[in-house]
Amino acid sequence: MFNLTGLLKRLVIGRARRSEELHETLLPKRLALPIFASDPLSSVAYATQEILLVLTLGGLAYLHFTPWIALAVVCLMTVVVLSYRQVVRAYPSGGGSYEVASTNLGASAGLVVASALLVDYVMTVAVSVASGVANIISAVPALVDHRVPMALTFVALLTAVNLRGVREAGSAFAAPTYLFITGVLIMVGTGLFRYLMGDAPVAESARYGIEPEPADAGLTGLALLMLVLRAFSSGCTALTGVEAISNGVPAFRKPKSKNAATTMAAMGLIAITMFSGVTTLAVVAKVHIVEHPCQLIGLPDCEDHTQRTVIAQLASAVFGGPETLGFYYIQAATALVLILAANTAYNGFPLLASILAQHRYLPRQLHNRGDRLAFSNGILALAVVAALLLWAYRADVTSLIHLYILGVFTSFTLSQSGMVRHWNRELRAEFDHTVRRRYHLARTVNATGAVVTGLVLVIVLATKFTQGAWLAVLAAALLWLMMRAIRRHYDAVAAELAVADPxxxxxxxxxxxxxxxxxxxxxxxxxxxxxxxxxxxxxxxxxxxxxxxxxxxxxxxxxxxxxxxxxxxxxxxxxxxxxxxxxxxxxxxxxxxxxxxxxxxxxxxxxxxxxxxxxxxxxxxxxxxxxxxxxxxxxxxxxxxxxxxxxxxxxxxxxxxxxxxxxxxxxxxxxxxxxx
CATH class of the missing domain: 3.40.50 (Rossmann fold)
Incomplete structure (x- = not known):
């Protein structure tokens, strides 16, 4: 029995690696991009959809806000990417937001960031896998009743691949990520070219009107502002996973900071381009998507109808229908990259948990590397919690999305505030005018990031708290208390075991x-x-x-x-x-x-x-x-x-x-x- 278990383990995970082989697992930029940036890159598949879902609560009247909300999201992403490039250069040890907040704002603030990020990483796996399954169902509606088993199977496969090691996971996930990027850019380019030529693509849902929710029809003043802000907070899901590169700097090849900063810039440029293109194309093609199909006026058999996702409707409109090769290519690439986007969390969660364990805030077993030099215990813990979430919420993206992004903006705000303090300390010790000008510019970038992300955090709390975000807040608070209790236990044990008189x-x-x-x-x-x-x-x-x-x-x-x-x-x-x-x-x-x-x-x-x-x-x-x-x-x-x-x-x-x-x-x- 034990020998069979060992054989299966070797078949799934591979041979054990020696500690001296750790340098062989370091990543070049071409592999680091799909590993650490697959989440923000893939979020373009659902960020636009989340904006439209909120705006269509009031019918067709408020869809004209879509471009302005998308522009606000793009500006926010630009600020965050620039800010985190500063973090990567200033703190190359890999602690990311947690290290910045702990060093500059204190241990309690660092734990707030850590607990928020750990919760957000779990949500990243759940939302990414659920969204990938939703896109598979868009292409093959007959699979709608198998949503949960499919989601749990994908979590198991992701876990197995990541247990084989970081580099192996990157090699496996690189091709789907680049295929997705290429496919989306071709789709956007083709659709916009047709629009400029006077042959704009038209979505399959464009011919249906939208029946507004009674409470959201005819909004004005503060009520309308709250609806727009709610749509903006939903669109901010495009920023999830941006900080993962700052946590994973030690996994890069030398020069680590430079390579990580370059990868982050490439990620930001690609993500902004794709998100802007998909949103523009959705407006041009007049995509109408609602929470409940029966809100679409004129849709026959609405009770049994399964809506296609925004990206699926765009692919169908651009490439000539749901039976074309282009449509299936986009759906396959999107589904695959959305599922693989969870890999951002599979790298960020174990790394952060390892650092927290090293600092005695989590069990020490999370700091140990497994046979393949990956943080196996952290990977398994993430998989178990994410699988439970998918099972509890029936792998439904709309239900899970309300628990999302709260943690990431908490970490954004505190880390950028910590960076402002970091630059203030550097300026007090620096007298060279050229260097001081560079520090002043960096402080301005981080201060802007702190203010903007802080405002977004307030908006997210105000618009999503009662819709389920309170669960994420509660989970982060309980995790914060648990980590403090673990640290007190380890400190008490260390004090009790200390030798005063040998x-x-x-x-x-x-x-x-x-x-x-x-x-x-x-x-x-x-x-x-x-x-x-x-x-x-x-x-x-x-x-x-x-x-x-x-x-x-x-x-x-x-x-x-x-x-x-x-x-x-x-x-x-x-x-x-x-x-x-x-x-x-x-x-x-x-x-x-x-x-x-x-x-x-x-x-x-x-x-x-x-x-x-x-x-x-x-x-x-x-x-x-x-x-x-x-x-x-x-x-x-x-x-x-x-x-x-x-x-x-x-x-x-x-x-x-x-x-x-x-x-x-x-x-x-x-x-x-x-x-x-």
Missing amino acids: RSELSRPSRVTAIVLVSTLHKPTLRALSYARAFKPDRLEALTVAVDHEEAAGLRRQWQQLDIEVPLRILDSPYREITRPVVEYVRSVRRTSPRDVVGVFIPEYVVGRWWEHLLHNQSALWLKSRLLFTPGVMVTSVPWQLTSSARADRPAARAPGSVRRGEPTGERPAHHRARS
């Missing part, structure tokens, strides 16, 4: 009492007795529990017949318990001589088959777990390897390419004939 800690105990647990007189028992003797304790005794008095009497007779010099103590157990009498006796020894050390030796089996663990070991595990909480008590396992364990340990039975490092002789040895 000589006193190294002083020998007054006496050592060794107790060997016995149930039956057999080879494992005699080995444990012999091993305990080797320690030359001041006092040595054997201990058994009389669950059955006849068996206990028989054990005493055997003990006397073999003339074993070690005294045998029999504890009475009227309620047929094993653990409680042993623990109480050991504690009584400690109470009698508190300066003594008590060593408890447990004879145990080592088995080689998984089902054999079910037949042994249970009482020993309970005894160990209870004794480990008793001060001054040392628990020692004395293993006895059965034949099956030797067979399981044969090198020929191991999976090809597997390496066993520091494996114990038996992971779950058991006390022979232990009773519960």
Whole structure:
């Protein structure tokens, strides 16, 4: 069973890598772009759609705001990209927004950023996969009932690819990302060229009117402003994942900061071009998309109708229908890149979690690298939480999108505010006029970014909080509290374990009492007795529990017949318990001589088959777990390897390419004939 598991692991993940091979996983810019920027690049497939969905709540009357909202999103993206280029250069160690906020605004602000980003990374996986599945359904409507299983399958595939390592994931995801970019640019270019030639493409939904929601019809004044701001906040999903490059600077080839800044600039330019083109084309083609198909006036069988996404309607309009090669190319590339866009989170989440674990805000296991030098525990944690979200929300993009982007703008605002402080500190120490001018310009960029993203954060909170964003706020708050509690625990443990006087800690105990647990007189028992003797304790005794008095009497007779010099103590157990009498006796020894050390030796089996663990070991595990909480008590396992364990340990039975490092002789040895 274990060998089969090892073989499957090697087939899925690949051979283990040595630590010295870490430099081979560093990324060139052509691979770093699809790995760290697939989320913002792919968001053009749904950012425009989210703007239109909000505006069409009021019918057709408010669609003329679409270009202005898109322009505001483009300006915001430009400011954010320029601001994060400053972060990449100033903080190349890879902490990104978290490091900037922690260094300049304090640990609490850094944890706010970290918790917001961790929540947002989970949402990135959920939204990207759900959106990719939605585009597949647009091309093949018959799959609508299989939405959730498809989404969970894609999460499993993404997890497996990322467990193979960062470079392998980049190689796998590079082609789909570049195919998507090429396809969208060709579609936009073709559509706009037709428009200029007087043959504008027309979307399939253009012929339908839109019935407004009663509460959103005829809005004026503040109500209209709130609708526009809500559409703007939905369109800001185009900015998700922009900060991922700043978190992943250590994964770039040297010069790391320069390559990361160049990649970020390329990402910003491509994303802005595609988003602007798709939005312009959607306005030209008169795409009408609504939350519920029955809002489309004149649509037959609206109850059973599945709306195509904006990008699908544009591809159909530009390339001549839903049966054309161009349409299927765009749908396939879009679906694939949207699913692969989750890879931005698969790199950002484990990296950030690793840094937080290194700073003792998360469990230390998240800082460990797996066989393929990826942060495997972080990858698995992200996959599990994202899969639960997809299952809970039925992989519905509209439901999930309300939980989105709150975290990213929290990190934007705090990190840019922290950068302003960073430049203020640099300016106080710098007197060269040329350098000071450069610092002043950088501070202006970051200050503008802080103000703009702060305003957007307020807008997002105001427009999305009651629609579900409160869940994201609550999750981030709970995560913040949890990380502070973890740090307090680690600090308390470190303080308790700190050595103040090494000589006193190294002083020998007054006496050592060794107790060997016995149930039956057999080879494992005699080995444990012999091993305990080797320690030359001041006092040595054997201990058994009389669950059955006849068996206990028989054990005493055997003990006397073999003339074993070690005294045998029999504890009475009227309620047929094993653990409680042993623990109480050991504690009584400690109470009698508190300066003594008590060593408890447990004879145990080592088995080689998984089902054999079910037949042994249970009482020993309970005894160990209870004794480990008793001060001054040392628990020692004395293993006895059965034949099956030797067979399981044969090198020929191991999976090809597997390496066993520091494996114990038996992971779950058991006390022979232990009773519960």
